[in-house]
Amino acid sequence: MVQNMTTSGFTTTGQHMMTIVNEPEPSAWWEHFPHEADMGIRGIGITKSQAFEQAALALTAVITDPEEVASQVESHFSCEAPDDELLLVDWLNALIYEMACGHMVFGWFDVKINDHHLEAVARGEPVDRKKHEPAVEIKGATYTELSVRHMEGRGWVAQCVVDV
Amino acid sequence: MRVPGIIYADKSLIRDMDLKVYEQVVNVATLPGIVQASFAMPDAHWGYGFPIGGVAAFDPKQGGVVSAGGVGFDISCGVRALYTGLRPDDIAPVKEKLADILFSRVPAGVGSTGRLHLNPQEMDDMLAGGAQWAVQRGYGTAKDLSRIEEHGCMAGAIPACVSDHAKKRQKDEMGTLGSGNHYLEIQEVVETYHDPLAEQLGIQAGDILVSIHCGSRGLGHQIGTEYLKKMVVAASQYGITLPDRELACAPIDSHLGQEYLGAMRAAMNCALANREIITHLVRQAFSEIFPQADLPLLYDVSHNTCKVEEHRIGGQSRRLFVHRKGATRAFGPGHSAIPPDLQPLGQPVLIGGTMGTASYLLVGTKEGMGLAYGSACHGAGRSMSRHQATRQWKGHRVIQELAAQGILIRSPSVRGVAEEAPGAYKDVTAVVDAAEHAHLARKMAKMRPLICIKG
Numbered sequence: 136m137v138q139n140m141t142t143s144g145f146t147t148t149g150q151h152m153m154t155i156v157n158e159p160e161p162s163a164w165w166e167h168f169p170h171e172a173d174m175g176i177r178g179i180g181i182t183k184s185q186a187f188e189q190a191a192l193a194l195t196a197v198i199t200d201p202e203e204v205a206s207q208v209e210s211h212f213s214c215e216a217p218d219d220e221l222l223l224v225d226w227l228n229a230l231i232y233e234m235a236c237g238h239m240v241f242g243w244f245d246v247k248i249n250d251h252h253l254e255a256v257a258r259g260e261p262v263d264r265k266k267h268e269p270a271v272e273i274k275g276a277t278y279t280e281l282s283v284r285h286m287e288g289r290g291w292v293a294q295c296v297v298d299v
Numbered sequence: 300m301r302v303p304g305i306i307y308a309d310k311s312l313i314r315d316m317d318l319k320v321y322e323q324v325v326n327v328a329t330l331p332g333i334v335q336a337s338f339a340m341p342d343a344h345w346g347y348g349f350p351i352g353g354v355a356a357f358d359p360k361q362g363g364v365v366s367a368g369g370v371g372f373d374i375s376c377g378v379r380a381l382y383t384g385l386r387p388d389d390i391a392p393v394k395e396k397l398a399d400i401l402f403s404r405v406p407a408g409v410g411s412t413g414r415l416h417l418n419p420q421e422m423d424d425m426l427a428g429g430a431q432w433a434v435q436r437g438y439g440t441a442k443d444l445s446r447i448e449e450h451g452c453m454a455g456a457i458p459a460c461v462s463d464h465a466k467k468r469q470k471d472e473m474g475t476l477g478s479g480n481h482y483l484e485i486q487e488v489v490e491t492y493h494d495p496l497a498e499q500l501g502i503q504a505g506d507i508l509v510s511i512h513c514g515s516r517g518l519g520h521q522i523g524t525e526y527l528k529k530m531v532v533a534a535s536q537y538g539i540t541l542p543d544r545e546l547a548c549a550p551i552d553s554h555l556g557q558e559y560l561g562a563m564r565a566a567m568n569c570a571l572a573n574r575e576i577i578t579h580l581v582r583q584a585f586s587e588i589f590p591q592a593d594l595p596l597l598y599d600v601s602h603n604t605c606k607v608e609e610h611r612i613g614g615q616s617r618r619l620f621v622h623r624k625g626a627t628r629a630f631g632p633g634h635s636a637i638p639p640d641l642q643p644l645g646q647p648v649l650i651g652g653t654m655g656t657a658s659y660l661l662v663g664t665k666e667g668m669g670l671a672y673g674s675a676c677h678g679a680g681r682s683m684s685r686h687q688a689t690r691q692w693k694g695h696r697v698i699q700e701l702a703a704q705g706i707l708i709r710s711p712s713v714r715g716v717a718e719e720a721p722g723a724y725k726d727v728t729a730v731v732d733a734a735e736h737a738h739l740a741r742k743m744a745k746m747r748p749l750i751c752i753k754g
Binding site: 170172221228236238262264269270272274277278 | 317344347348351372373409410412464467468470471477478520523524531543544547681684685687713714715718754
């Protein structure tokens with residue numbers, strides 16, 4: 136499980152790969168990567184589950200600072216998909232749906248993945264426009280730049296672009 | 300590639316286009332049953348499967364497909380414009396007050412909810428009836444309907460093809476603007492072109508218009524999400540190899556293809572109803588300051604759609620499923636889908652700009668019918684990611700700078716304003732000029748914003 140991390144600073148890793156990262160964090164962190172019209176989100180962790188947790192934090196950070204989200208309400212999620220990548224999209228879309236219908240934001244996630252089955256708990260609170268100053272609502276997680284992969288020496292990376 | 304890729308743009312726009320646009324134009328050209336070409340409009344930019352600004356038509360008789368990715372998440376997102384009969388001198392003394400009333404009347408931004416909450420039967424009625432349903436419920440007027448594509452109601456909508464999840468996501472969102480690039484603007488016509496035509500359209504310099512840009516809200520987003528996955532998973536069963544999963548599609552004549560069309564058309568009706576309800580709220584707001592103002596509808600166009608249209612290809616009329624993703628239908632003069640009073644002019648095309656620059660009113664051309672199925676651009680298109688924008692601009696500063704230019708911004712999100720800073724977009728004038736030079740559409744009027752309500 137993961138608590139939200141400090142958001143600060145910018146890292147430029149290439150002309151088209153300017154990222155906002157939360158630093159420093161050696162084992163698990165999230166980033167945003169640019170998309171011309173929308174937003175790329177990326178979670179990195181030692182395990183696939185951690186990467187999915189971090190991707191969820193990156194999702195929240197599109198809307199508001201995850202650090203400003205209190206853990207008042209708990210929601211449970213269960214997803215199953217034919218492969219890891221579709222599972223990531225399903226997981227993020229389940230969060231987007233819950234945020235939209237419940238008028239919620241989440242800042243804490245605990246993900247467990249077994250094969251292509253995900254069980255997760257998210258904690259958060261109802262959107263407070265003054266407190267959270269939400270920047271934008273997310274329409275959906277997309278298959279653009281979608282990837283879930285293990286990188287030698289870096290752990291798991293889970294990423295995609297979200298449509299805002 | 301089954302057909303060529305054709306991009307309409309000038310040298311400068313082409314030079315600045317993301318390389319992903321070319322890749323996506325090429326990918327669309329590989330889809331089964333595509334006819335003539337894979338097109339991109341002058342505002343094309345990196346989208347999902349299709350480029351935003353992409354146009355492609357498919358023939359069901361040749362195994363053609365319908366693509367959830369080719370319509371996108373914000374189904375039937377579009378722009379409508381209202382006449383006000385007012386002039387800048389009318390607005391100037393009450394500008395702040397009008398901005399505040401509009402901001403309080405029209406729900407905008409994350410977490411905002413509408414005042415209308417539909418029960419399951421009402422939801423299905425809305426999905427089947429679109430703006431016609433809204434008018435029956437007392438939102439908007441019957442006169443509006445002739446100025447909305449499909450007379451305000453997309454035929455063939457099947458509410459039963461829309462999941463309970465999608466309906467639940469929409470339950471609090473009727474009559475809401477949304478966020479991101481969606482807006483409600485009060486605009487001043489600053490220039491007209493081809494004047495006899497602009498006058499026939501009832502437009503002259505100094506006119507005040509209202510412009511509304513939004514779509515099918517959570518319902519459309521959920522339908523897009525669900526059918527995209529269904530089509531990805533089913534692609535192999537239809538023998539479709541997807542060069543990009545975002546191009547997820549199904550044969551038009553398949554069960555899944557027909558299901559998606561039923562749901563997508565329901566989402567189109569949701570968008571039409573939503574803009575009609577917002578129009579009603581805008582009229583209420585205006586009536587508080589201008590009791591005599593009428594605000595008739597100029598036109599309503601959608602720019603994320605798949606529609607069945609007859610087009611002449613090689614001298615023969617063919618029934619095609621035309622996808623426009625971030626592209627506006629722009630039928631030329633005389634087309635039967637245009638209201639009779641507008642037929643001599645061509646279909647109005649509304650191009651949304653940024654909150655600091657300009658929007659445009661164009662009309663479709665006869666030549667455009669043969670160029671890209673009667674289609675034109677839809678907006679400026681971003682030139683910079685949202686992150687780059689937030690690094691470059693602060694929302695408060697953007698609001699101050701625009702206020703100094705006489706443009707009032709009202710938004711619940713300062714960061715949202717920074718992400719939507721005018722400088723983060725391409726030059727909308729260059730986009731519109733390119734569309735005109737390519738004969739896709741003709742410029743009628745240029746509008747500058749006076750008040751912008753951003754989500």
